[in-house]
Amino acid sequence: MALDLQEYKKLYLETSQELLTKIQQGVADLRENPQNMDILSEVHRAAHSLKSQSLVMGYTQLGLAGRILEALFLNIKETKITLSDELMEIVEQSLTAMSASLTDIRQGHGEHNLSSYISNIENNTEIKLLA
Amino acid sequence: MYILLADDDTFFQKFYQSQLTAKGYEVEVAVDGADALTKMQGKKPDLLILDLIMPQKDGFDVLTDMSQDTSLKNIPVLIFSTLGQEQDVKHAMQLGAKGYVNKSFFDFDSLVAKIQEVSKM
Numbered sequence: 200m201a202l203d204l205q206e207y208k209k210l211y212l213e214t215s216q217e218l219l220t221k222i223q224q225g226v227a228d229l230r231e232n233p234q235n236m237d238i239l240s241e242v243h244r245a246a247h248s249l250k251s252q253s254l255v256m257g258y259t260q261l262g263l264a265g266r267i268l269e270a271l272f273l274n275i276k277e278t279k280i281t282l283s284d285e286l287m288e289i290v291e292q293s294l295t296a297m298s299a300s301l302t303d304i305r306q307g308h309g310e311h312n313l314s315s316y317i318s319n320i321e322n323n324t325e326i327k328l329l330a
Numbered sequence: 331m332y333i334l335l336a337d338d339d340t341f342f343q344k345f346y347q348s349q350l351t352a353k354g355y356e357v358e359v360a361v362d363g364a365d366a367l368t369k370m371q372g373k374k375p376d377l378l379i380l381d382l383i384m385p386q387k388d389g390f391d392v393l394t395d396m397s398q399d400t401s402l403k404n405i406p407v408l409i410f411s412t413l414g415q416e417q418d419v420k421h422a423m424q425l426g427a428k429g430y431v432n433k434s435f436f437d438f439d440s441l442v443a444k445i446q447e448v449s450k451m
Contacts, residue, residue, distance in 0.1 A: 203388070207341070207344075207345055209392060210340075210341055210345075210407045211341060214339070214340050214341040215341075240385075241385075244338070244383055244384070244385065245385045247412070248338075248339040248341070250340065250412060250413065250414075250434075251339065251342065251412040251413075251433060252341045252342070252357045252434075254413060254434035254435070255433065255435070255436055256414065258343075262413070262434070265414055265431075266414055268388070269414070270414065
């Protein structure tokens with residue numbers, strides 16, 4: 200059945216921005232409390248939702264960026280990865296790029312290519328998006 | 331058919347509730363796992379569609395609790411999975427889920443077929 204996703208675009212733009220803001224705030228809070236499980240659980244869930252919403256709306260780059268953040272936060276929760284200052288900066292840069300992409304979508308443009316940010320996270324962790 | 335949809339994501343709550351309601355299903359939303367368990371103690375759904383990553387109680391907690399409750403353990407469960415959750419789905423199936431669909435790749439005909447299949451198990 201063909202589905203007109205346009206009727207859900209406004210809802211997506213609202214909820215995805217809320218999720219992105221929640222992740223940005225959570226990451227800022229992690230600078231003070233890097234092992235706080237409540238914060239890590241919240242940003243993990245938010246990245247999971249952002250990934251899922253973006254993929255169903257056809258915004259693949261945002262979906263893949265959400266996917267690698269979801270995997271990253273899960274690995275930090277499970278103490279397989281430490282959130283170093285360098286990795287924190289990479290995550291914050293990625294979130295800024297994702298926010299800019301959402302802004303452009305809101306203004307009627309296409310999403311941005313986020314592959315360099317995704318690769319940057321992959322190259323600084325052992326996470327492989329398509330593994 | 332009465333479906334309980336357990337997902338903490340506002341977007342997916344509205345997206346799937348509207349799509350399924352338009353096709354004649356009675357759909358109620360639970361906002362997390364704990365809410366799903368509470369709602370199922372009232373009206374029993376013919377099918378539970380269950381996200382796995384949720385606050386309060388996650389999908390695995392819900393499946394575990396349902397398996398230990400004689401009034402809930404026979405309610406069929408369809409898992410809402412997404413990209414990268416292959417291991418989660420495997421775990422959920424081991425805990426008693428009857429099937430799964432990828433909620434991020436919307437195909438209504440496939441979803442309805444899966445609902446029919448799982449609800450008859």
